[in-house]
Amino acid sequence: MLETYRKWRYRLVPDHILGEILSKRWIDNAIPFTALLLLLIGLYVSLPGFYSAYALGDYSRQFAELGLVTLALTIVMLGGGIDLSVGSIFAVSNFVALYCVHALGLDPATAFVLTALTGIVCGAFNGVLIGFMRMRAFLTTLVSLIIFRAIVDILLLKHAVEISSVFPESELWAEIGEGDLIGIPYTILATAVIFLFTHIVISRMRAGWHLVSVGGARRSAYNAGINVRRTVFFTYVVSGLLCAIAAYMYAARLASTGAETGMGMEMVALTAAILGGTSLGGGRGSVAKALLGGLIVLFLSNGLIQFGIQGGATALIFGLTLLLSVIVEVRWTKNRTKILNKVYVSPAYSALPPAPATAADSGSPYAQNNRLREVELIGLGDVEGPEDVILDASDNLYTGTRQGDIVRFFAPDYRRHEVFAHIGGHPLGMAFDKEGNLVTCVGGMGVYAVSPDGDVRKVTDQTNRSLTSIIDDSRLSLADDLDIAHDGRIFFSEATKRYDLHNWPVDALESRGNGRIVCYDPRTNRTRTVLSGLVFPNGICMSRDNKSFLFAETWACRISRYWFDGPKAGKVEVVIDNLPGYPDNINRASDGGYWLALVGMRGPALDLALKMPDYRKRMSRRVSGSNWLFPNINTGCILKFTETGEVVTSLWDLGGVNHPMVTSMREHKGYLYLGGISNNRIGKYRLSDADQAWQGMKSYWGDMR
Incomplete structure (x- = not known):
């Protein structure tokens, strides 16, 4: 009964959804959005007429000014700074706008240009001191606040009467x-x-990415080649410009100025920015956050006025609100990663049947032996992480390395080698197309092709997004193996869309079905997902009927066939449903069968733990990742099976002397060439009973070239 409960509870309750929601960038907006919604409801209930048409028009004009100042401060904070002078810049710009229109009689367009220039000059003053002279933002803008406020006071003494005594006749100004x-x-x-x-x-342009980078990690941004000083300078220039535009709107609306204009606005705007979710530490914020924070402050201040709360009480409420916002922001920033780590990993229920016997005297087709002890070594110490290997029509051998290279070993002795192409990420599964291009899956990057001359081009790095997915699964996270159909379509597996190459043990812990198989069609240049919900799909091989392919699900320990053409198109059939280990790459054999690599062997402890998701969840929260139960990949083997799924051969190296683990193998002219993602060598094993002239490329393209 307990096992039945676990099975249905973890099938029906999608625990991973909470973690995926918390991982989204927009989750930071959920708190201010909820606060705004509750505030709006509370004002509607307690203040009848608060949302009248006239009131909404007045609120919108107020927000046009407050929102721009909040946005100005948000941009500065995104860059890792602070601007306490926004209120004073607002006051200076407001005076300039009124003086130009009222005293000088200039047209509103000219007045706007002069007002904007005033804000730019004030912002540039801060930007030079903070960006180029590297002075502290808090103290610098505090001083500029005093300076700009003093300028306003001096100008008002001379021109206040001149401004207030004139009523411009400009209809545009009105x-x-x-x-x-x-x-x-x-x-x-x-x-x-x-x-x-x-x-x-x-969010979409280089300037914005530079801004967020500078605010999030200034030294790293500098090391990446970003002009940090210039970026900081322009944040203050933009801030001054936005404050000037807001002041111009304010001047046109009220047509008055005084010593109180803009006073305290820096604290109101700062409260709005923090309430919206903009980080005091920089690098985290958005326009949406500025919008939400500005709306909260706008409606809160108008609500307080209509309740009859004014003066010091209003300032006290805003001060307490700011204090609370800072506390929440600091605590959320500090603990978000911890919370996410606790809820993101969500193991599923998985019940594997008892593993087949592998003992040497068991009579099982998986019976252990030491036949791989005779493996010859190629490139010992010259390659790191050769996950897959492949040979061309000239018998040259290719493999990928952790350094992001594809290395070519030259026939016939494979002692001489060169870097055939540099891709950048770790090349995993590989296949040749009929033009001789080497197509490879690159972990975290997608699918790439290398021409016979070594030119690298991207094939695809995304697919269609799932309608039911919370995370953006359109980007390829861990494409790991592929094969090519006769019509040129590339079918490749993405082991998991939730984790990257280095976090595969976490996906093993979940065993949820985070993987999929994707198809790229060069005729339409479109990529689409053809199968989803797979348990770490890893290994694809085209069948000889050219209408289906075999694929492995590593943590499910099974091999299946997917029909992509013919009368069975779209159907999946299980070929081997209970392997003693974890299947990886699959490739053709010369006798019509298929070779299969088992990257590691199953153990009773992990098999039992797969039936206990709650146990695995506690383990992920309380135990260091290096001490988790996860698949043993220290010893693996190679199997050969028929079209019907009958295992006919097994090859082992029990001592792990020459080839301790296997992730791939390719048959070529009587030899089996072995790859292993944790190895520093390539293996070469003699097949005495194989076709000595058989080549993988001719098996695929021999009759089409």
């Missing part, structure tokens, strides 16, 4: 302040355009 389009104020429309443009720059 329209900017009070006009609307079908009930929507022009100022809020302009603000929406600015917000949208800023969002595109930050």
